[in-house]
Structure formats: C-alpha cells, structure tokens
Amino acid sequence: MNLLKGTLDLLALKALAWGPMHGFEIASWLETRSDGRLNVVDAALIQSLHRMEERGLVKGEWGVTANGRRARYYTATAAGRAYLRTEGAQLADHVDALATILALRPSSR
Amino acid sequence: MRFGEIRRGVRRLMRLAIRSRHSARRDAEEELEAVLQAREEQLRALGYSEADARAEAVRRMGGTLDDVIDDVIQSAEHRERAMSIRETLSEFGDDIRISIRGLRRDALFAGFVMATLALGIGANAAMFSVADRLLLRGPSYIVNPNRVMRVYRHSTRPDGQQATNSSYGWVVYDILRSKTESFAGVAAYSIGGTNTFGRGANAELVNVGAVTHDFFALLGVRPEVGRFFNAVEDAPTAPQHVVVLGHGLWLRAFGGDPAVIGKTVTMSDETYTVVGVAPRGFTGPVLSPTDVWYPMSLRGAATTSRWTTAWNAQWLQIIVRLKDGVAPARAEHDATAAFRAGYTGTSSEDAGSTMTLGSLRSTPSGKESLEVTVSRWLVGVAAIVLLVACANVANLLLARSARRRRELAVRVALGSGRARLMRLVFTECVVLAAGGAVAGLLVASGLTTLMRAVLLPNVEWTASAIGWPILAISAAIAIVVAAAIGLAPALRAARPDLIESLKAGVRESGGQSSRLRATLTIVQAAVSVVLLVGAGLFVRSLVKVKSLDLGIQPDRVLVTRLHYPSHASVLSRGNGAEVTRRASVLESAMRRARALPGVEHASLTIGLPFQSAFGQKLRVPGWDSLPTLKSGSNPLIFAVGPDYFETVGGRILQGRGFAAADRRGSEPVAIVNQTMASILWRGRSPVGECLYWGLDNEPLTVCSRIVGVVANANNWRLREDPMFAYYIPFGQERGFGGATLVVRPRPGLETSVMTELRTMILDLDPAVSFVRTTRLQDEVDPQMRPWKLGATVFTLIGVLAMLVASVGLYSVMSYLVAQRTRELAVRIALGARTASIVSLVFRSGVGMVIAGVIVGTIVSIWAGRFLGPLLFDTSPRDPAILAGVGVLLIVVGILASVVPALRASQVNPADALRAE
Secondary structure, eight states: OOOOHHHHHHHHHHHHTTSOEEHHHHHHHHHHHTTTOOOOOHHHHHHHHHHHHHTTSEEEEEEEOTTSOEEEEEEEOHHHHHHHHHHHHHHHHHHHHHHHHHHOOGGGO | OOOOOOOHHHHHHHHHHTOSHHHHHHHHHHHHHHHHHHHHHHHHHTTOOHHHHHHHHHHHHHSOHHHHHHHHHHHHHHHHHHHHHHHHHHHHHHHHHHHHHHHHHTHHHHHHHHHHHHHHHHHHHHHHHHHIIIIIIOSTTOSSGGGEEEEEEEEEOTTSOEEEEOOBOHHHHHHHHHHOSSEEEEEEEEEEEEEEESSGGGOEEEEEEEEOTTHHHHHTOOOSEEOOOOTTTTSTTOSSOEEEEOHHHHHHHHTTOGGGTTOEEEETTEEEEEEEEOOTTOOTTSSSOOSEEEEHHHHHHHHOTTTTTOSSOOOBEEEEEEOTTOOHHHHHHHHHHHHHHHOOSSOHHHHTOEEEEEOTTBOTTSSBOHHHHHHHHHHHHHHHHHHHHHHHHHHHHHHHHHHHHHHHHHHHHTTOOHHHHHHHHHHHHHHHHHHHHHHHHHHHHHHHHHIIIIIOTTSOOOSOSSOHHHHHHHHHHHHHHHHHHHHHHHHHHHSOOHHHHHHHTTOOOSSHHHHHHHHHHHHHHHHHHHHHHHHHHHHHHHHHHHTOOOSSOGGGOEEEEEEOTTHHHHHHTTOHHHHHHHHHHHHHHHHHHHHSTTEEEEEEEESBTTTBOEEOEEEOTTOSSOOOOTTOOOOEEEEEOTTHHHHHTOOEEEEOOOOTTOSTTSOOEEEEEHHHHHHHSTTSOOTTOEEEEEOTTSOOOOOEEEEEEEOOOOSSSSSOOOOOEEEEETTOOOSOOOOEEEEEEOTTOHHHHHHHHHHHHHHHOTTOOEEEEEEHHHHHHHHHHHHHHHHHHHHHHHHHHHHHHHHHHHHHHHHHHHHTHHHHHHHHHTTOOHHHHHHHHHHHHHHHHHHHHHHHHHHHHHHHHHHGGGSSSOOTTOHHHHHHHHHHHHHHHHHHHHHHHHHHHTOOHHHHHHHO
16 A cells, blocks of 8 residues: 555654654554554655654664664654644554545435 | 753764764664664564564565665754754753853943944944945946956156046047947947926926936846937937936936826927936936936037037037957057047147046046045045954953853863853854944944935945845844854953952952053054044144135025026027017116115126136236236136126126126126236236227227226136136126026025025016026035045044044953952052042053054044045144144043042952952
8 A cells, every 4th residue: 555655754753652663663563553454565665764853853873773773763753743633643644534435425415 | 751951062072972963873874773773673473584573574675675764864863953053053042041040140241342342333334335346246237347348548748747548529429339340339428417308387407417328238238118219310410309318317207107208398498208217216327316217429519519520519429349368458448549540630739648447436537536535535544443342342252251261160060161152252243243334234223324425425325325235234244243252252361360360359460461451452543543633634724624715605596597488599690689588687686686675685697606607718918918827728708697796706806896887788898806816917906907809800909997806706616726807887798698696695595595586587587488596605615525534534543433432441441450459459558648549540540541542543643644645634644633632642542541530549458459
C-alpha cells in the first residue's frame, strides 16, 4: 500500500510517541499495530525521518540496539509532538470524511 | 533506552564528526544497512531462507538497492546541510551573546567606542546621502544619464579672453536639431524664474520651466498622469496654451486628483490647460524644483517677437542625447560644424564658436557647480573623520586586548581553538560596529536634515532624510569598519604567548603595540589640526565676507513688487491711463508704507543692486568718451525716490540726497557715485557740475546738475570692480521703468511688515493679483554660501574630530597608567616623588599631541594650496590660525592627560605590588 508522504511522517511520529526507536523498530511497530495491514517501504520511512529531522520534528542519534548493533535512534521533539497533535487531528478528520463518502450507497438516499 | 535532552556542547562534538558531505553519505549508507539487516533478521525468524530473506528485505526497502540508496543519501545530505547552517547560526548567536556580556562588563569602553563610531558612521552616511544625489545619481528620471549632455559654446573675446557659455537663442536649438547627425535627441529648456499661479488671495508663486516638446522624450521620463505636450502645442500657432504640472504643485493645489487633466489653470493671469503631471521629484536636467512646465514657444514669444530667428537673444540651454556608438568628440565636431555653417548673426566673436558637450552637473559657464564641489569636500572630510574614528577605536581595542591577554590565555588553556578565539574577538568588533551603526543612523538623520535645510536649500529632495540608501550605506560602512578595526585585535588574539601572558599578568609586554598606539594617537591629533585649520580659514573668510562694505546695507531691506493681470497686453497696447493709474497706486503704496508704525523708511526706485540695473547714454563735460573701467560695465542709472539712500542704507559723502521737491518736472538733478566723482572729476567735488544723459537717439543737451556724491554700492557680486553709477530723482526717468517699492522695517519687524504691506496693497488696489515681497539680503546670501558651507562643515567636523581625538588620548593614557601600575608602584616604592610620576605620564601624553600638532601643521601648510582658491581674503597659511589651532590642541591634550597623570601619582605601591 502506498502512503502519502505527510501521512507517513505522522505515523512515524505516532510510533515515536512511545519512545525513541530506530528506523526498523518504527516500521515493525507500524506493521504490528496495524495487524499487518500497513507495509511501510523502508527507504521511504528513512527519508521521511531525515526530512523530519531537518525540520526539527525529530532528533536522530547513533545508538546501540539490544543485540549489539549500531542503529540510528530517533526521538520526537517538542515541535514534533505538537505537529502530531494538530496534523494528526486533521488527518483523522480527513480519513473520517473519506470513509463517510466511500460508505455511501446509491440507494441510501 | 531513553534519550533525554542532550546538552548542546556534546551534541556539537558528535555533529562535528559527521559534518562533511562525505560523512553524511556514509551515515546514510550505514543507516540503510542497519534497517536492511534488522528486516532480514525478522524475516529469517519468520522462516525465510537466507537468500529469500535478503531478497524480500531489499524489496521491502523499496525496489532495488541501487534505486533507493541515492534517495536516502540525498535526504541525509540535505538534512546535514540544513542542520549545519542552523548550527553555525546558533554558534554565531552564542558568540554575540558572549560579546555583549563581555562588553557590558566594560560599559565605559563600549560606550566610548560606539559613540566614536556613531559619529564617524553617521557623518559618512549623511555625507554620502547628499553626495549620492549630487555626485552619483544626479537628477532623477533620466534614462541612461551619461549619454545626456549639455551643449557649451566657447568663444574668444576681442580682448583675447576665452569665454564659455551655455545660453543660446532658439535658432541654435533649431540648427542642432536639424543639421546634425550625432544626436538621438536635441531639446532646449529655460528653467528658473517664478510666476503667480491662481488668483487673488489663493495665488502663490511657483517655479516655472519652459521646455521644448522633445525635452521629456529626450530624458526618458514618463508622466505621472496624462501626457506631456507635443510639437503642435509647442508651436507659435498652438490653438491653446498648455502646461504640465509638477508633482508637488499637483498635490498642493489639486490634492493629487487625476481629474486635473483637461482643467484650466491661471498662471500670471493667463489661462492654460493642464495636459499632464510630472512624476514625483522630476526636476529635468537640474536639481532645483519646478512647479509648472510650459512650452518653449510661449517663453520665446515673451522674449522678443523675432525669437525664432534672433541671434542676440539668448535665453535657453540645450541638452542632447548622444546616439548609440557616437563618441562625444565626434558629436562636438558635428555640432561645431553645424553651428558655424548655420550662423547668420553679426557677431564675429560668436561666428567662430566651438561647441563642446559637458556634464549636466556643471554650471552654465562650464564650471562644476558649487553644490557638487561642496559635496565632494563633504565626502572627503567625512571619510577623514571616519578614519580618525576607526584609528581611535582600534586604539581602544588594542588597549583592551592587551588588558584581556590573561583572559584569552585562560580560554586557550581551557581548550578554545585559535580560530574560535579570533572569531570571538572579531564578533566583539562586529557588535561594536553594529551598535555604532545604529547610533550613527540617529546622527545621520539629524545631520542630513540639517545639511539639506541649511546648506543645500535649492535642491529638490525626494527621498526622506533616512531612507534605505542611508541604511544600506550605514550597514556597509559598519561592515568595513568592523573588518578594519577587528582585524588587528583578532590577529593578536591568534598568537597569545600563553605562558608569557599568564606569568606576566596584565602588564604590557613589548614596546611594539604601545608604539602603534602612540602613532594612532599622533595621527588623530594631526587630522584634527588639519580639519580645525580648515575650519578656522573658512570662518575667517566668512567673517570677512560678512563684514564687506557693500555700500548699502541689504540686511534690513524689503523689496516689494506688484503683479497685475495681463501685464504684457496693457503695456503693448499703450494703455496710458492704466499705466498712470498703476504708477499712482505704487506711489500711494509707498506713502502708506512709510506711515506704517513698523517702517523706518520707504522709497520707490527703478533699478536696485543685486536685482536690476539700467544703462543710458551718458556724457560728462571734459570727456569726449568716458574711460572704460576694469569692470567693463557701462555706467548704470538709477531713478530713486527721496528716501532711497536712507532705505537701502547708502551713504551720502558730499552734497545732499534727493528731496521731495526733486520730481517729474522739477529741475533735472543727479547724484553720482564715488568712482564717477573721483575718476571723471579727478577728485574735485562734482557738486554743482553738469552731466548729460538721454536715450540713444537723443541729443544730450539737458544738464542734470549734480547735487551729491554717494558711496559706491556693489551691484551684482560681493566682490566686483567699481562701476560708474549715477542717480536721478524718481519721476525724471525716460526710456526705462519698472518701479520697485523698497522698505526698511524697524529691527525685528520684517515679518509683520511683510504681511502688512501685502494687505495694505491688496486693499489699495483690488486689481493687483499678487504682491511679492522679498528680502534684499536673500539676493546676497547665496553668494556667501561657499564660505558659509565651508565654515559650517569644517567647524562641525573639526570639532568632532578633536572630541574623538581627545577621548582617544584620554582613554589611551588611562590604559597606559593602568598597565604601568606595577612599574609606577616600584618607582614610588623606591622613593620617586609625586611630581616626577605625574610629569612622567604627562610628558608622554602631551608629547604625542605635540607631535600630532607638528605633523598636522605641516600637512595644513601643504594642503593650503588646494584650499586657497576657496577662501576669501584669507591666506591659507594664516599664522594666527595655525598657531591658535596648535595651542587649542595642546590645551586639549593637557586636559586629557591630567586625570590619568594624577591617578598615576595616587598609586598605592603596597596594594599594587600585592595584587600581582
């Protein structure tokens, strides 16, 4: 499934609300929490994280994973959390509108 | 694992490692690989084979690895770039904060520096804003202005002297327009003079300019509203008279209403139709404002009826636009050839004229205009002040950096890099320069307003005193200043002898920097001397100019003229009754003026110094022909009323002035000036003798008996060679006319008398359309402007420079004392007397000033040769001024050294030595 750029940003920020994660952790968090319905394109996610770091929404630092590998950990900044609040609400509203329209049937009027 | 807020410094250290483009790439590759591996592990855990897991991981990455790696690297690089810029900015912000904190600890130092810079930067920004207008940009709205030139004519006078002129008759314009090939355009203008605009109580005087129809197109200006007039409207046969309004008048009289186009307006009681409005600040090829532009053909018709063919009527200036690719020299040749071929006049002098093209900035005689010369000087002098200010600030900074050696050494010891240290010191200079620039803007706005109003009143200023050019200039100066003053301290900071500095405390080590500082102080003193000598010379010139004996005292003389509707038509129709009526109105106006309580004297006169003069044929018994004076002027005749000499402040030397009984029909009498008396009567008293004057075609038979001799009065210039002048009673004149009412109000009542005169005259004759009253002094003042300008500017800037230099000397001396505390303490401990300590410090301070005075005096004497021509009756090497300035500087030097010297004597040896 292809996601819009902005949507992926918000989903990653949402994942980071649970705490610092590296790229793959975010991807698998999204896959697990969506019951496997969301399959993120890994490169797109990394680029999304880079973009958000540039905008100051997240902060990236090299760290070490539980099994001793180097990985780049991301943390949501205050600006990122604020962004998630406002843009997330808008997206939810938008999705609800889409769902309402798609649920319409010709006979229902 | 929770990443909390990481401290900036640590973060910066980590960031440093991945700053480069190369490392951003490596970073991205590593991150990609980490995700790929994690994904593979996940897939293998789900039961994928090694190869399948790899393939699936790559697929989940978004296609082939080659595809995605570039995208990821790009986003990483982009991020690094953006973040490193932010990082630099935040570091710069840190530097600025540190600098401000440091400067606040040393507020006196910072205050001195900023005030000094404010003066320097402010003076420069103000001067440049003036020069920008006068030297660089010139008049506004001229497209490609360096291709637009004024036509000058050079001829050789019969006496062999070269004459340069730029006044022509219409016929020359016509020749250049039709018989040359070098010009993309030829136009003529006659700007200057005033007309009454409107009627009755609302009438005002406006500046007018007559221009040919091709004038606007040549310059390239576009109208604000409407259009400019065309060839048909600029022809003697034009169906109606049209004008283009200046922007200022349009706003003033019509509230900027575009509907003014097509309306009729009244000017000098004639009716004109408005066809357009010129843009704001358009002044044509000159800098003075014009309110109404009207067709040249109307101006020509008012000059003489043969204006299209006359060679001897010269009233217009010609401008040309060179064709692309045509060199000025070729165009000059072309114009000269056309002029000589087309010349049909009678003057052999004119026939051989050579035409040249010159800058619009020059005056009609081809010289650089006064405003331009002055602004050139202003810029030069302001630059010198800025140099002095910079020298002073550099001096203060050097002293401070010497005092900070220990602090800087500590910073280095704590691990600050040399580059960082340099940047810190440099940032401090930037902060100081910025502060100075902001304060300088205030100085600049004040100075600009002052200069515009006082020094250059005849220039149309469109930009407000403090616009973006002045901001840009201040910023540019501040940057240059920061670089100039910051460089030396920054370089010094880069090579602190660490150990040496820590060991030595704040003591000055090495004589090199104190020599540098001494030199800077001497230079400042020298520059102050030069500027103050200039100020002294100009002030003395101005005093001399002001105390000139002009033969009259114009400072309290009001000149009143009455304007009537249709002046020209009444006279040309020979309406004798109206002419007589107007004369009697003027006569009653004079009598009523004399009766006003605020008026001392009033008189009527035909001809008035600095305003107008007439000549008639004159014969004096004993002379076949009158000797020609050096001035070359023909004898001038004035017809004056009984109270004239009292009114203008002339002095009767022998005999009497005119009485009420000397009038039309009474015995012809005359008064001659001193030059006439001494030359024509060879020193004998001419009183009682005859002179004969009359019109050209009359036999000179009527004796005018001379009743008095009056002191010579200047007629046109502050300094001029004497002329013959004689006076006849008002009413006895023939062949010339145009009476003026002159009034001498009581001191301090000029303004109220001006209003009273106006009301009284409008009351006397409702037909009068406008009463114009001016001060005679206003005719004289412009001639004093060069010296007034020089005196004002040099005094202002000279005093500024001296203040800056004395502040500099004081601070340098204070620092010197502070640094030598230990040495002085040792001396005192070893038994030096207070007096010897004081004189030790004192000698070095005053010594520097004396050195500066000597250098400055030598430079002043050398520079005198350039200043000489600008002075009035003053030698550029005036010893009194040179000596006076030298003494002044030395006194200032003594004052600036006294406090530090006394402080030095109060050093407590025990405290000072223990402090180390």
